Amino acid sequence: FLPQELTEMLEKWWNALLRPANYSYFHIPDDGISGVTNDLYRVVQLYLIAANLCSAADELVLSRDENEEGITYNLAGDEIVVDTFEGVKVWWTHSTKKVGKDDEQREDNKYTLKMYRKNKDFVMNSYLPHVIANAMEHKRQVQELFLFSNRSHRWDCHTFKHPSTFDTLAMDPCVKSRVKSDLQAFMAGQTFFHKVGRAWKRGYLLYGPPGTGKSSMIAAMANYLKYNIYDLELTQVEDNSTLKDLLVNTTSKSIIVIEDIDCSLELSGQRTQQVPSPGENPKAPLESRVTLSGLLNFTDGLWSCCGDERIIIFTTNHFEKLDPALLRPGRMDMHIHMSYCCFETFKVLSANYLSVNSHPLYSSVQSLLEGGVLITPAQVTEFLFGNKDDPDVALEKLISHMKEIAQEDAKKTGKDAELKAVDVLMKENVEKDLKENREEPRKETPESVNEHVDQGKEGKMENGWDVKKENVDILKEIVDTLKENGVSLDKMVDAFAKALPESTFCKQNRLAMALQV
């Protein structure tokens, strides 16, 4: 047995002797200079998997990290895999050597990249950047995502496994493809953003009623981009300075979400730092002192550039309540309206939940939706999920629910039309009365109107005016019967008005009031 040093020296000479003069070699050990882990080693490992080169080898070493789900592949001792990039051929090998003695023995692993000497510069300047880019993309695709939530001044980390994707998201197909293209352009936009001097970030405002898929959209975005999510609960943030600490501690390639921005803070008008009033605990956690200007400093001020490739999303159910400062062009780059179900949306949900792309009942769903029934995707999914094994039952139940909504709406609309008709009638009557009497306008009071009303015994009206109860009851009965027979309220009002003798102000008013009841 020869001492280790001598063996190594002989090995070196032997290799040098064997090495053809026209080849160059790059060694990539797992331990970098001064004992720091060499990240390039892991990058090469990922690249060989991503480029499917490992599968070409006959012998592989498999391992699994307890924190990772997948298996890691490595080339076994004598395996050589060939890669070709832009017509240039290179060879990869992997070797493991035991070094040190007894207790201090450890394994040194390294990849060796062999190339023709004439291609050395190309490998340095083009091939290796290609290896790194591909490995990073692969890492992005397979890595776990995390959801961070803020507790006071720090982030708590949770594994994020939300199944929502752009395929499962039901929404207007045009809007969906616009969002996807925008995200793609953003991801690939590093050079562009830097060229035009803009921070590499993008803001989205998602708005719409509850249950239309705003949270699902955020999850779909995160899964699509492979970005972690920072769910920022503003009411838990003490002040602007804590907000700053939290935001500078978010990483690149992440989505920062502030949900229900209209409810998170009384943002409107608070553009200046609030000062705690005397006696108030300056650290009071419930009374957030984050201001709109503090928040805006992070969305488009200097601090927003502490980290690249970040997306900021605000959501709201009440677009109209937002401060115009938040909506200013250039602040939120894209406003995305998540709306009630349309037929296209329904078809996506139906395909996902029931695995059907067409059904004889689709036409009924379509006409109800196109007839103006407002139902959220969340409501639709309840019917589909609850009956996912029986599309007939699922669709029948959904249709009957939608009919109920339509009837409710018709009732409400009827009431609106009713009130509108009363309004018009009363206005016309006042004008007519004034014209006929050619008097100065007289301010009507309940008492003065009552003077017009017949002297019979009264029923109390909602508006405080008194009218004869039996007349109101009869009128209500007639109105109900006509309604049941599908006579519209406008027609009823017309018919009643005509049926009355060329009447006095008080009689017509009584009709109007009765209808209002």
Ligand SMILES: Nc1ncnc2c1ncn2[C@@H]1O[C@H](COP(=O)(O)OP(=O)(O)OP(=O)(O)O)[C@@H](O)[C@H]1O
């Ligand atoms: N557009 C949609 N596409 C697919 N599923 C949806 C959609 N909208 C809602 N859903 C379903 O309804 C559930 C609730 O929706 P989600 O939480 O995304 O709505 P939201 O608009 O964020 O509601 P809120 O404003 O109350 O937070 C989701 O888990 C999903 O199953």
